[in-house]
Amino acid sequence: MxxxxxxxxxxxxxxxxxxxxxxxxxxxxxxxxxxxxxxxxxxxxxxxxxxxxxxxxxxxxxxxxxxxxxxxxxxxxxxxRVRARQIQEGDLVPDVKHIIAVASGKGGVGKSTVTVNLAIALAETGARVGLMDADVYGPCIPLMMGAQDERPYTKGNKIIPIQRFGVQLMSLGFLLEEGQAVLWRGPMVAGTVKQLLADVDWGTLDYLLVDLPPGTGDAPMSLAQLVPLTGVLIVSTPHNVAANIAGKAVQLFQRLNSPILGVVENMGPYIDEDTGKEVRMFHGTDGDELAKVLKVPFLGRIPFDPRISKAGDAGVPSMITHPHTEQAEGFRHIAGQVAQQSSIIAMTRRDLTRLSEAPARP
Ligand SMILES: Nc1ncnc2c1ncn2[C@@H]1O[C@H](COP(=O)(O)OP(=O)(O)OP(=O)(O)O)[C@@H](O)[C@H]1O
Ligand SMILES: [Mg+2]
Incomplete structure (x- = not known):
């Protein structure tokens, strides 16, 4: 047979x-x-x-x-094979399949920490990953990735990203002199964000993660207007103030027509090693509750863990220093969810386009 x-x-x-x-x-x-x-x-x-x-x-x-x-x-x-976001003629980074912005309402909730560890978790799976530091006011990605002394060189008229832990990095921090401060006006922020996209030789990437400054100011506005984003990941802590302001960031991106990938809860409950009991740092809205209120997916939770901040300060992210702990598993889980949601958005938009292109039935 x-x-x-x-x-x-x-x-x-x-x-x-x-x-x-x-x-x-x-x-x-x-x-x-x-x-x-x-x-x-x-x-x-x-x-x-x-x-x-x-x-x-x-x-x-x-x-x-x-x-x-x-x-x-x-x-x-x-x-x-990663299927791409909607890329049209004239796109600033046509070889970047997905652009994912990491945003929050409130400052200090751990956006940059989540971005670096997530980038490493995605790269671990074999994906080609870039990390753009769009926090033009306080670029800290070079420090967190132990690359603050690096100075990228240019080839032709493009800046070559710095590679760390399998991730391609670019930050305004690499281009400023030490201690140099920049006094920003709105159009300058837009210009810098555009340069970080268009003047950098990103090559072919599956995922470009963009670390944003907190809030709904010029950097997130410019980014969402300069390139079609796959989506925005909202970082929040289980704290009512953080949760309330997160809603404002979600509204801004939705108004700019950028899909929301979902909510990540950072600094969530952890198990105390001595007592075996769960300890909560904050007693407000949990990430899953917030996601429900905002009607967006909940992507996962990272516990509060002092090793995360220690690793960040030392320039080697906690995914690398402590790869077999709950926080590292948390980042891997979120990486899977981010990849999954990105695929869903790309495939759904493509299907819709295909349907609208289909010839009308006789
Ligand atoms: N899960 C965590 N457990 C313990 N410490 C954490 C955790 N996440 C972040 N931190 C620490 O909290 C501080 C703020 O984190 P981070 O700089 O990533 O926040 P941010 O949202 O990017 O801040 P900003 O709004 O200023 O850009 C850092 O010292 C970081 O190491
Ligand atoms: Mg930050």
């Missing part, structure tokens, strides 16, 4: 991507089906290497095809 490609594809049509809510054949994920007597091999190309349900999908594919009569062995290769 010979097995046909059609039979294999038919079997794989029973496997659904849980986020995109379509089967993987219709989504075009199944590639290179090779049938040799009773052995079947094929590739499943997901939308991100950071897919949190990769193993689950692989097992489902194996099971579906193994169940076909006459099949004795199944080999599934899982790969990923």
């Amino acid at each position: 010979t097995i046909t490609e059609a039979e294999v594809l038919n079997a794989l049509k029973t496997v659904q991507d849980p986020d995109l809510r379509r089967d993987i054949v219709t989504l075009g994920f199944v590639k290179d089906v090779v049938i040799s007597e009773s052995s079947v091999a094929f590739t499943v190309e997901l939308t991100t290497p950071a897919c949190p349900v990769k193993e689950e999908l692989q097992a489902q594919c194996e099971a579906a095809v193994s169940a076909l009569p006459g099949v004795t062995s199944v080999q599934v290769t899982m790969t990923a």
